[in-house]
Every structure is written in C-alpha cells, then in structure tokens.
Amino acid sequence: MSFTSFEFFVFLLIFFAVYFLIPKKYQWIVTLLASYIFYVYASLPAALFLIFTTVSTFYTGVLMGKANEQYAKTLANGGDKLTREQKKLYKAENKDKKHQILTAALVANFGILAFLKYFNFFASSTNSLLDFLSIDTALPSLSLLLPLGISFYTFQSAGYVIDVYRGKVAPDKNIAKFALFVSYFPQIVQGPIGRYDELAGQLYAPHKFDYTRVKFGLQLALWGFFKKLVIADRAAIIVNTVFDNYLDYKGLTIFFTVLLYCFQIYCDFSGGIDVARGIAQVMGIELRKNFERPFFATSVADFWRRWHISLSEWTRDYIFYPLSLSHAFARLGRSSRKILGTYLGKLLPTFLAMLITFLVVGIWHGANWKYVAYGLYNGILIFMGILFEPFLSRVFTQDNAKINSFSWRFMKILGTLFLICIGRYFSRADDLMTALRMLKRTFSIFNPWVLSEGVFSQLGLNEKNLELLLVSILVLLVVDILQEKGYSLREKIAEQNIVFRWALYFTAIFAVLIFGVYGIDYVATDFIYMGF
Amino acid sequence: MKNTVLQIIKAIIFLTIFYLLFCQLSNTFVPKDEEYRTSFARTNAFYALPKDSIDVLYLGASTFYRGITPLDMWKDYGITGYVRAVGGQAPAVSYYYLVESLKYQKPDVVVIDASTPLYENYDVDEKEGKLRNAVDPMRLSVEKFELIQDIVSMGERQTVASYLFPMLRYHSRWDELDRVDFEYNIKNKIDPYKGLLKIDFEAETIKFPDEYMQPNNAVAEYSMTDLGYYKKMFQLCQEKDIAIVLVTMPRVDWDYSRHLGTKQLAETYNIPYIDYCLDENLEALGLDLKTDFHNENHLTTLGAQKVSRHLGAFLQQTYGLEDKRNDPAYQQWHVDLQTYKDDYAEAIAQIK
Numbered sequence: 001m002s003f004t005s006f007e008f009f010v011f012l013l014i015f016f017a018v019y020f021l022i023p024k025k026y027q028w029i030v031t032l033l034a035s036y037i038f039y040v041y042a043s044l045p046a047a048l049f050l051i052f053t054t055v056s057t058f059y060t061g062v063l064m065g066k067a068n069e070q071y072a073k074t075l076a077n078g079g080d081k082l083t084r085e086q087k088k089l090y091k092a093e094n095k096d097k098k099h100q101i102l103t104a105a106l107v108a109n110f111g112i113l114a115f116l117k118y119f120n121f122f123a124s125s126t127n128s129l130l131d132f133l134s135i136d137t138a139l140p141s142l143s144l145l146l147p148l149g150i151s152f153y154t155f156q157s158a159g160y161v162i163d164v165y166r167g168k169v170a171p172d173k174n175i176a177k178f179a180l181f182v183s184y185f186p187q188i189v190q191g192p193i194g195r196y197d198e199l200a201g202q203l204y205a206p207h208k209f210d211y212t213r214v215k216f217g218l219q220l221a222l223w224g225f226f227k228k229l230v231i232a233d234r235a236a237i238i239v240n241t242v243f244d245n246y247l248d249y250k251g252l253t254i255f256f257t258v259l260l261y262c263f264q265i266y267c268d269f270s271g272g273i274d275v276a277r278g279i280a281q282v283m284g285i286e287l288r289k290n291f292e293r294p295f296f297a298t299s300v301a302d303f304w305r306r307w308h309i310s311l312s313e314w315t316r317d318y319i320f321y322p323l324s325l326s327h328a329f330a331r332l333g334r335s336s337r338k339i340l341g342t343y344l345g346k347l348l349p350t351f352l353a354m355l356i357t358f359l360v361v362g363i364w365h366g367a368n369w370k371y372v373a374y375g376l377y378n379g380i381l382i383f384m385g386i387l388f389e390p391f392l393s394r395v396f397t398q399d400n401a402k403i404n405s406f407s408w409r410f411m412k413i414l415g416t417l418f419l420i421c422i423g424r425y426f427s428r429a430d431d432l433m434t435a436l437r438m439l440k441r442t443f444s445i446f447n448p449w450v451l452s453e454g455v456f457s458q459l460g461l462n463e464k465n466l467e468l469l470l471v472s473i474l475v476l477l478v479v480d481i482l483q484e485k486g487y488s489l490r491e492k493i494a495e496q497n498i499v500f501r502w503a504l505y506f507t508a509i510f511a512v513l514i515f516g517v518y519g520i521d522y523v524a525t526d527f528i529y530m531g532f
Numbered sequence: 533m534k535n536t537v538l539q540i541i542k543a544i545i546f547l548t549i550f551y552l553l554f555c556q557l558s559n560t561f562v563p564k565d566e567e568y569r570t571s572f573a574r575t576n577a578f579y580a581l582p583k584d585s586i587d588v589l590y591l592g593a594s595t596f597y598r599g600i601t602p603l604d605m606w607k608d609y610g611i612t613g614y615v616r617a618v619g620g621q622a623p624a625v626s627y628y629y630l631v632e633s634l635k636y637q638k639p640d641v642v643v644i645d646a647s648t649p650l651y652e653n654y655d656v657d658e659k660e661g662k663l664r665n666a667v668d669p670m671r672l673s674v675e676k677f678e679l680i681q682d683i684v685s686m687g688e689r690q691t692v693a694s695y696l697f698p699m700l701r702y703h704s705r706w707d708e709l710d711r712v713d714f715e716y717n718i719k720n721k722i723d724p725y726k727g728l729l730k731i732d733f734e735a736e737t738i739k740f741p742d743e744y745m746q747p748n749n750a751v752a753e754y755s756m757t758d759l760g761y762y763k764k765m766f767q768l769c770q771e772k773d774i775a776i777v778l779v780t781m782p783r784v785d786w787d788y789s790r791h792l793g794t795k796q797l798a799e800t801y802n803i804p805y806i807d808y809c810l811d812e813n814l815e816a817l818g819l820d821l822k823t824d825f826h827n828e829n830h831l832t833t834l835g836a837q838k839v840s841r842h843l844g845a846f847l848q849q850t851y852g853l854e855d856k857r858n859d860p861a862y863q864q865w866h867v868d869l870q871t872y873k874d875d876y877a878e879a880i881a882q883i884k
Binding site (some may be wrong): 006320464506516 | 535539546551553557561588614691692693694701703704707872883
C-alpha cells in the first residue's frame with residue numbers, strides 16, 4: 001500500500017488509535033504487527049525474504065555475541081595463565097571466527113539481493129559479451145520477485161551485523177524486537193537506512209502521546225505529501241513526456257526538463273522521507289535525516305553529504321573507510337607515493353576507494369549500466385573536486401574577493417547544480433546510450449527561445465498547471481532557504497496565533513487535496529525510490 | 533488533565549471545520565453538467581418522499597427515465613411510483629438501488645428494465661461517468677458501500693475512496709472551475725417529476741428497420757455478471773413478496789433474439805414480461821414516429837405518456853393497485869402534478 005493511497009490512511013488511523021490506546025509496553029508489538037501487515041499487504045512471498053534476512057542477521061549477531069562471551073569467559077577464567085602471545089593469538093582466533101560468521105551472513109544476504117536484483121542484468125550483460133565473442137551460449141533471463149524495499153532493509157541489517165562485529169553495538173537478544181528494527185513500516189519502503197544504535201532503542205521504548213510532537217509529525221508528513229503529490233508527480237508529467245520522446249526535443253528543452261527532473265526526484269524522495277519521518281515522529285521515534293537541502297550544495301561532495309544521507313553515510317562507514325584503511329590500500333598508497341609523488345600518491349588509494357564506493361552507490365540504484373555510469377560519474381567528480389578545489393579557489397577568488405562571498409558561493413551552487421543535472425541524464429534515461437544521446441541533443445543547439453514560445457505548456461501540463469508547478473517549486477525553495485538559514489519553520493508557526501496557524505494548516509491540507517496529482521486523471525506515480 | 537481536555541476540544545473543533553470545508557469544497561468540485569445535476573435532484577427527491585408512499589418502483593436506465601412518467605400514472609390511475617434511473621444504469625446499480633429503496637419504501641411492484649444492460653458486459657472503467665452519476669448522489673449507507681466495492685472489484689481504475697469522497701475524484705477540475713461551481717448547491721435541489729428526467733418534446737423522426745423484430749430461433753446470451761444482479765433482484769423481491777415486471781421500452785436497437793432471451797429469463801422466474809418492441813405492443817401504444825421518439829432508443833414526453841398510460845393500466849389491472857387520488861395523505865402528489873402540468877404547458881408554449 002502506497003503512502004499516498006487511501007488504504008494507507010485508513011491503516012494509519014487505525015494503527016495510531018491502537019498505538020496510543022494500548023498499554024505502552026505493548027507498543028512495539030503493535031508496531032511489529034503493523035509493519036508485517038503493511039509488508040504482507042504488498043506481497044506475501046516477499047515477506048519470506050524479509051523474514052530470512054531478519055532471522056539470519058539476528059542469529060549472526062547472537063553467534064558473534066556468543067563468540068565474544070566465550071572469549072571473555074576464557075580470559076576471565078584463565079587469562080592470567082596465558083602469555084601475551086597466546087592472548088593475541090586467541091584474540092585473533094576469536095576475530096577470525098566472528099569474521100567467518102559475518103562473511104557468511106553478508107554473503108547470504110547480499111547474495112539474495114544481488115541475485116534478485118542483478119541476475120538478469122548480469123545475464124544480459126554476459127550474453128552481450130558472449131555474443132560479441134561469437135560464443136553460441138546464453139544465460140536465461142529469469143522472472144524474479146523483487147521484495148519491496150529489499151535494498152533498504154538489507155543494508156540496514158548488514159549495518160547491524162557489521163556494528164556487532166566491530167563491537168559498536170551489543171547483539172540484540174529478542175528476535176521479535178529485532179524483527180521490528182528490520183521491518184519498521186514507515187521506513188522500509190524507501191528509507192532512511194537506519195542505524196541500530198540510533199533506532200532500535202527508540203523502537204522498543206514506550207512512547208507517551210505528546211500533542212506538540214504529534215502535531216509536528218503530522219506537519220512534516222503533510223509537507224512531504226505536498227512535495228510528492230503537488231510538485232513531484234506534476235513535474236513527472238513533463239519529465240516523462242520528454243524522456244519518453246527525447247528524439248522530438250533538443251537543446252534547452254531537454255536541459256530544463258532534466259533540471260525539472262532534479263526537482264522531481266528531490267521532492268519525490270525527500271517527500272516520501274518526510275512522510276516516513278513525520279509518521280515516526282507521531283509515534284515518538286526520530287528517524288535520521290536523509291536530506292539537507294541538496295540544491296544548496298557548493299560541490300558534488302557537498303551534494304552527497306546532503307543527498308540520501310543515510311546511504312552516503314552507510315557506504316562511507318561500511319565501504320569507503322574499511323577500504324581506505326585496509327592493509328591493501330595502505331600498501332597501495334606507499335607504492336603509489338613512490339611513483340606519483342607525495343600529493344597524487346596519497347590521493348590514489350582515496351580515489352580508488354571513492355570510485356568503488358560510488359560504484360556501489362550507482363549499482364544500488366538499479367541493475368543497469370546507466371547506474372554504473374551514474375555512480376562513476378559522481379565518484380570521479382568528487383575526486384576531481386578534491387584534486388582541483390584549491391587551485392580553482394585560487395584562480396576564481398583573486399582580486400581580494402572573499403572565498404565566502406555570496407557571489408562565489410552562488411556560482412558554486414549553480415555549478416554544482418549543473419554537474420548534478422548532467423548526472424541525472426544517466427539516472428533518468430532508459431539506458432546509458434539514451435542518456436548519451438540526450439546529452440548530445442542537449443548541447444547540439446542553443447535554443448533559449450523555447451522559454452518564450454510556450455514549449456513547456458505543450459509537454460503534458462496546461463498553462464495553469466505549469467504555473468502552479470513553478471509557484472510550488474518557488475514555495476519549496478523559500479522553505480529550503482529559510483531552513484538553510486537555520487529557521488525552524490514548525491517552531492515559528494507554533495508561535496503564531498491559532499487563527500493564523502489553523503488557516504495555514506487548512507490551506508496546506510486542501511492545497512494537497514486539490515492540487516495534488518493523484519487519482520484517475522493523473523495516476524499518482526509510486527515513490528521513485530520504492531523501486532530501489 | 534485540563535490540558536488534555538483542551539487538546540481534545542481543539543482537535544474536535546479542528547476536525548469539524550475540516551469536515552465542513554471538505555463538504556463545501558466537494559460541492560464546488562463535483563461536475564455541474566445536466567446529467568450529474570439531475571441525478572442528484574432526482575435522487576434527493578426520492579429520499580424526500582414520505583416513507584412507504586409509493587406503489588411501484590421503476591429501476592432501469594435512460595429508456596426508463598425518459599419513457600415513464602409516474603405523475604401521468606397518478607393523474608390517470610392514482611398510482612404512485614418513482615423511477616430510479618440514470619443514463620446507462622448498470623445492473624449492479626439497479627440492484628443496490630432496489631436494496632436501498634426498500635429501506636424507505638414498500639412498493640407492491642418493482643418494474644425492472646430488461647433491455648441492453650442484460651446483454652452488455654458492463655465495463656465499469658469505460659462507463660465510470662455513468663456510475664458516478666448513480667453512486668455520488670446516494671446517501672452513505674451499507675448498500676452504497678457494497679455497490680462501491682462491487683464497482684471497484686469489476687474495474688481496474690476505480691477506487692473506494694474516490695466514490696466515498698467525490699472530491700478526490702474531481703479535484704483536478706481546479707483549473708476549470710467557474711462561477712456556477714461555487715453558486716450551485718447540488719445537494720439542495722429536488723426534482724418534482726418523480727424520476728422522469730425532464731419534460732422534453734425534442735423529437736427525431738425514426739424508422740424501424742425492415743427486419744426489425746423478425747421472429748427467429750436465436751437466443752441472445754446474457755452477460756453473466758449482469759444476469760447475477762438481475763437474479764438477486766428477483767430473489768430479493770420474492771423474499772419481500774413484491775411483484776416484479778420486466779419491461780423493454782420501445783427502441784430501435786432491440787432484436788428478437790434478445791426478446792427471446794429475456795422471455796426465457798422471465799419464464800424461468802415466472803415473471804411477467806412486457807416487450808414494447810413487439811409489433812402488437814407498439815400498435816397498442818400508438819406511437820407517432822415523428823413526435824414520440826427523442827432519438828432511436830429514447831422517447832419524448834409525448835411517447836412516455838403513451839407508455840405510462842399503457843403500463844399504468846396493466847399494473848392497476850394486474851396488481852389491483854389502489855387509487856389514492858382521494859387520499860389526503862397524498863396531497864403532495866396533486867401539488868407535484870400541478871407543477872408538472874404547468875411546466876408541461878410552458879414547454880408546449882415555448883415550442884409554439
């Protein structure tokens with residue numbers, strides 16, 4: 001059941017009523033039941049994969065916990081008789097044992113994810129290669145089930161077992177509670193990818209009904225619906241028209257459509273996250289932020305610190321750092337310094353780790369070469385940014401201009417937005433070749449007259465809808481600017497008198513109900529990130 | 533505690549204001565085309581009838597709301613009746629209209645339209661507009677909810693929420709709203725003609741094909757889904773001891789195989805069947821092909837009066853329906869008849 005469906009509203013109303021009426025110590029059980037009802041409603045067979053991940057990662061934690069206990073017990077009971085070397089050896093053995101358990105769990109869970117999500121991509125790529133080599137054999141294409149939110153809950157569960165392995169968190173002892181951590185319904189569809197140390201305790205704890213918190217949660221969810229239904233799904237009409245018929249368009253028509261797609265995907269994804277965070281807030285649970293106004297990023301690296309933060313941080317903590325700090329990369333760094341010199345040699349392992357990390361980020365989005373290109377494009381840009389940033393700053397901020405001046409910052413924002421837009425050609429086009437063709441068509445002509453010839457009102461939206469879309473984006477930007485400046489809008493609103501507040505609430509609610517794109521005329525598209 | 537009470541009161545006030553605004557905006561956003569408006573006005577008028585005050589309930593599609601004038605039957609025979617029909621009415625709608633109507637009325641006879649709906653395989657997505665005309669004016673009830681569920685189960689694009697809250701269906705009209713959308717209150721209008729669509733003399737000269745209703749042995753096949761609703765109507769009426777009559781109104785697109793199919797159905801359930809497309813019945817009606825047909829399949833009010841006179845006589849003779857013209861409890865029928873007569877005279881005057 002989609003967040004924008006009527007069924008979900010009914011489900012949510014019943015859930016909230018039960019959640020706040022039952023004794024608080026049972027709240028987590030009700031939330032677990034609701035999460036499974038929500039999941040099974042989408043697909044019963046898919047729930048089996050969710051259960052497998054839950055059980056396997058839970059017992060991975062338990063086994064590692066037992067290994068630690070055994071280790072501690074042995075040390076406590078006769079540790080003083082062991083030599084330092086023996087202790088070291090025993091510690092290494094324990095670590096190896098845990099490593100084996102961890103590896104088995106990660107291979108099993110990522111194996112399922114890889115098989116279900118990427119097998120057909122692998123098969124078709126292999127078949128193309130075999131065909132190219134004139135080898136007369138082919139891998140079959142399978143009709144595979146892709147469980148809802150599999151990338152999200154697999155990454156979340158994997159994060160947990162790695163944290164247990166690292167000793168960052170103690171293994172969970174209650175499988176039912178752990179099942180809630182993996183399946184928590186507001187976030188399972190599209191994140192944010194939760195961390196056990198931040199989320200589990202909140203999920204298991206009782207929560208009182210707090211009027212202000214509930215009010216703030218509903219406001220956040222309403223804002224999310226506005227972004228999703230009023231902006232994203234309206235922008236999608238133009239974006240789909242142009243991307244589905246890109247051969248009919250060129251120049252700035254394509255570029256501005258891609259720019260619009262940047263807003264679409266931001267509003268779609270962050271809107272969904274706001275709904276999820278809002279619902280969780282009503283329950284007294286604070287989910288991690290997934291966005292920090294990415295359109296104000298001043299570099300691609302900054303963009304990824306503001307965009308899909310939970311995934312960026314996950315890959316940073318569980319891929320980038322482990323790779324960068326590994327023995328192999330340390331060796332590589334030493335060797336490269338000898339060949340490339342200190343500066344570049346030091347950067348090479350970082351570059352490689354970043355490239356691998358962004359390759360994962362790219363592939364995480366889907367099984368297609370376009371996502372590989374998308375990931376690599378971003379990885380390379382970030383590295384280039386690191387490489388040339390000092391030089392560019394020197395060049396562009398001469399004549400005593402301050403590096404923090406508005407103009408410099410604004411130029412960097414525009415430049416970053418441009419680079420992000422180029423990346424979006426890859427993530428939105430049907431495939432890599434289409435993305436490249438669209439890029440070629442974009443830069444083949446400079447046609448600013450499309451802005452004055454009403455071209456954009458012929459792409460699926462009439463003029464009134466187009467104006468509404470632009471006004472809505474303006475509202476979004478104003479809100480983002482205020483937030484960027486540190487204003488807490490919800491708190492500011494709460495300070496106003498009741499007539500103003502309620503007028504604002506009703507305006508917002510009815511703006512979503514009236515101007516939202518849903519129903520039969522326009523089919524509200526599912527949240528884009530649900531597919532990942 | 534004081535705080536909690538205050539918060540609850542605030543929440544109740546907030547929800548009440550929301551509800552009122554939602555209702556007002558729903559009224560604004562629903563379409564205001566003639567079909568939709570009259571569907572509301574005729575359904576509102578049905579709810580406004582005094583309880584247990586009608587003898588005959590007519591359930592059917594556009595041929596019924598253009599072809600039966602209960603006020604003429606009142607004038608001629610003192611029979612009270614009401615036509616619950618919308619254009620292209622689905623058999624599912626007729627069934628749930630029947631269930632709902634029996635909560636308000638205890639008719640002696642139910643006359644059911646036995647024409648194209650029985651053979652159509654009703655496509656709910658394609659005919660969504662007609663379903664909306666039928667469902668939206670209904671009061672919220674179990675029957676309405678069940679009808680919605682049936683529609684949703686038969687269609688791919690239909691949703692329960694959009695039928696329960698029509699604003700969710702019509703919200704995208706925001707860019708075409710005009711003055712009438714704000715001024716016209718669809719829920720307050722009550723039509724006085726007892727279910728007749730309107731007084732209409734706009735006629736088309738029609739001609740029946742040469743081979744029209746030529747007897748043959750072919751029997752048309754029913755749509756099984758639609759037949760199911762007919763059977764449910766028959767069962768319900770039999771349970772409630774209500775007489776049923778199947779009627780096919782005069783129409784060009786009818787044929788003998790469908791006549792035979794309907795006849796077989798009627799015989800199976802031992803139900804009288806009047807097919808006004810048969811030669812003998814057309815003759816008995818004495819329809820003027822120049823003035824009595826609005827188009828090939830629908831009658832003008834002149835044609836409707838002829839059918840009503842014939843059908844009224846049949847109903848009174850067959851079921852012994854009491855003449856209520858002198859019953860003071862039915863005074864309102866005289867008032868409505870006078871309105872009908874005045875409007876009729878005015879319409880005639882306009883033609884002249």
